[in-house]
Structures are given as structure tokens and as C-alpha cells.
Amino acid sequence: MRHLVLILGDQLNRDASAFDGFDPAQDGLWMAEVTGESTDPPSSQSRSAMFLAAMRHFAAALRTEGLPLDYTLLGQGLPTLAAALADTLQRLRPQALVLTAPGDWRVLQALRAVAAAHGLPLDLRDDRHFYSTVRDFAAHAKGRKQLRMEFFYREMRRRHAVLMDGDQPAGGEWNYDAQNRESFGKAGPQYVPPRVVFAPDAITQGAIADVRQHLAQLPGRLDSFAWPVTRLQALQALDRFITERLPHFGRHQDAMWAGEPWLWHAHLAAALNLKLLNPREVVAAAEAAWRAGQAPLPAVEGFIRQILGWREYVRGIYWTQMPDYAARNALDAQAPLPDFYWTGDTPMACLRDTITQTLDHGYAHHIQRLMVTGLYALLHGVVPQAVHHWYLAVYVDAVEWVELPNTLGMSQYADGGLMASKPYVATGQYIQRMSNHCAGCRFKPAQRVGDEACPFTTLYWDFLARHQVMLAQNPRMALQVKNLARLSAEERAAITARAAQVRRGL
């Protein structure tokens, strides 16, 4: 064999660079399902099923094309990618390995080590799925004191001529968030389109059965699994999003409502991250909807910013900062992750709803991730690496290049401000404003001490007090620090005492 082309579970695009120059007469393809990718670090049942179902469909399509594929099913081979590859190399004896750059630093190191141990060249190729390369990002970042997504995003809009009228942003503004992000009001969300459901076919049912058999100890549930797992299904999901949800996307982007997991979000992150969808086709479909008058500009710009801006930006942060990034803990947070993150068993209604939905579906939208589960972990002082492992485990769209900067940087401020210009901290009153959770909760969001005090609110003031010196140096936190200074010594002592009680368990 000349080349063995390695295809990872999040590289399911037939136009990937790894296929360039592939010659079925002398090259081979390799894919492997290994339990280690689900257990170390842990991955929920729905995330594992998502990857396996999509991999098996992709493998079936490759076989239909008549391509030579060496594929190992879950539980039938060795437990790690490195061991499985080493085993394959003994059997197939290729002269070289080919790989599109993986999305996970750990996986890259492991595969590199196997190639080196076997004395084989590894042809590592750029991942063309993304708009920008890591080199582009590094060039953007060079010489800047502070990195901010908004500047990177504008550069991307110009360079790729997205939502531009000549050299000006469409509609005259780069960002329309002032018109987005309303709450629902008392009546709650109205006329939410039903979730786009893809009933598991025989291949997906097989993947689900294997997860149940081999990975039964993993958290999460599989009963509602209905994600798009093929390119065709992903395109159908995109189409339905553009017509049914995009027109209302921005307006309620930050709003939450108990028992409403899907709202007007895209639910496309897993399809994008597994490369069933290309970001260019997603962005083009959204822009075309606006140009055809089918969706308003604030909704379309807000959506495109997530993909052309945030998604590319966090990838640049990840690959330019790893491996040290994963170990950062700027706030010296040391508490373990509370057990209820794995069960949803907590009297805090907002957390109970978000975590239960997460374990049921492998999904929560951005504000639930940032301002409910993420905010609580930050205020509680959970060690960021434990928070990172939870996020990497529970969401069907979790791949480390995107999950880690969002968790460690944006949500936990563990990188000391590289990703976010200030810690995203708020009291329970933010959650009250953006949702109906507090109406069904035994705690009171405006109260910071006493048995009925909202734990978010208590821990918010405690967070300000604990990090006052550092926060005082950040002009964007000045007002919040000033408010802390207005509290009497007795009030502050009562907050500290209640915070300690909350941390011990409610």
C-alpha cells in the first residue's frame, strides 16, 4: 500500500484535503471506532451515538463508491485510536500516512507518535472546511495587545465578501445586535416550529444499540436521538432552518423558556463540526434568504457572525494557544464540579431544566451554556478543567477546538481575558429577565442572603468580593466593583457565609 488515509470521526466530508490524489489502486482509507474516544475524556451517550452514526453512514457512502476502507466497529478492536492505528499498520504496511489536520490537539499528538514509532511519514494537510487557516489567524493576532472577535469578523466579512455592499457592510452596520436579544415576555415563545426530526434508520439504530451495549455507563439518554447524521439530512436540516427559524433567529437569541429546548436556533453545530455541512454553504444560504427578502438583516447578520466570526475565531485561539491553554486557571478556581451537573438533580430551576435537556438531547443553546451552566460553574469557583470535561462530554456538537475556548475562555475566564474582555458574571436577575425559570423556583433572584436567596445572586456578590482586586483593573467591570463597595461590612460577611453554605450544597 502506498498511502493510508486516516479519517477521523469529525472529518466526514468527501471534499477533505486527505482525499486529494487518492488512488484506490494503491491507497487505502482507515476509520476506527474506539471506546477510548468515548471514555477518556468521557463523552455522553448522545454525543457518542452522533459520532458513530455519522461515521457509519459516511463509511457506507465510501463503500458504495467502491473505495477500499479498513473500518473497525466499536468493541471489536483496540480501545484507543493510537493502538487501533498501530494494529492496522502491522496488517496493511503502508509507505506513508495522510491526514487532514484534526480538531483535537491530543489526537494529533497521538497519531503523530504512532507514525514516528513506525518510521512512517505523516502528510498533515490543511483543513479546507474552514474559511481561514490557523496561519491566517496567527497573522491577524500578531502584534495585537488584545484579541477581539469583532475585528476579526469584519476582516472575514471583507475578505470573503459576505454581507457586503461594495466595501461597506450590508445595511451600513457591521453588527445589529441592538435589534436582537429580546426576552419573550409573559406569554412566552409563540409558534415555535417543531424540531426537525430524522428518525434513526437501521445504521443509526445499530450505532445506538452499540452505545447501549458497550458504553452503558456513560451519562445522557438516547430515547430522543433524531439528529441529522448524513450529508443529505444535514442539507435538509439547513433548508428547514433557513425557511422556518432564521427569520426569527436574532430576536430571541438570548431568551430561554422552561421546556422549550429548540426555539429558533439552528441546531446545526454538530452537522458543521462533523463536516457534514460546509460553513460556506450555510452562510451563503442565510445571506441569500436576506437578499430574497425572506429574513431580516439583523437575524441574518447575527447568525452569520456566529459562523464566519465566532466559529473561525475560536478555532484560531485554540490552535495558536494549545497545549498550554487547556491548563489555564487565571482565577485559581479549585472547587469540584457539583454532582448535579451529571443528573440535573438540583432545586435551582434554571439549572435543572438546562441540565435535564442537555442529558436528554445532547443540546442546549448558547445562552443556556454561557449564562446558566457556565455562569454557575464560574461563580461557584469550579476548576475550569472539570467544567471543560463536562462540556466536552455532554453536547453532540462538542469537539475540543470549539468547546475549549468557549468553555475555558469565554465562559470561565480561565485564560485571564484572551477570549472575553471581561468575565460573563451576573446575578439571578439576568436569568429572571431572559426566562420564566425563576417563576417556578423556590429561590428569589433579587435576594442575596437568607434561605431563599438565589444561589446565582449570592455567588455573584461573593465572586466580586473574592476577585475585587483583579476586577478593579478592568474598566468594563468598574460599575460592578463600585456597587460592591457600597455594601456594608455586615452585608459582605452575610454574603460570604451564605456563599459557603451554597457551596456545601443546598
Ligand SMILES: Cc1cc2nc3c(=O)[nH]c(=O)nc-3n(C[C@H](O)[C@H](O)[C@H](O)COP(=O)(O)OP(=O)(O)OC[C@H]3O[C@@H](n4cnc5c(N)ncnc54)[C@H](O)[C@@H]3O)c2cc1C
Ligand atoms: C461553555 C460553552 C461551550 C460551548 N461548546 C461548544 C461546542 O462544543 N461545540 C460548538 O459547536 N459550539 C459550542 N459552543 C458555542 C455555541 O453555544 C454552540 O455552537 C451553539 O449553541 C450550538 O447550537 P446551534 O447549532 O443551535 O447554534 P446557533 O445559536 O443557532 O448558532 C449557529 C451556529 O453558529 C456557530 N456558533 C455559534 N456560537 C458559537 C461560538 N460561540 N463558537 C463557535 N461557533 C459558534 C455554531 O456552528 C452554530 O451551529 C459553546 C458555547 C459555550 C458558552
Ligand code: SF4
Ligand atoms: S431564582 Fe436563581 S436558581 Fe432559581 S431559577 Fe432563578 S436564577 Fe435560577
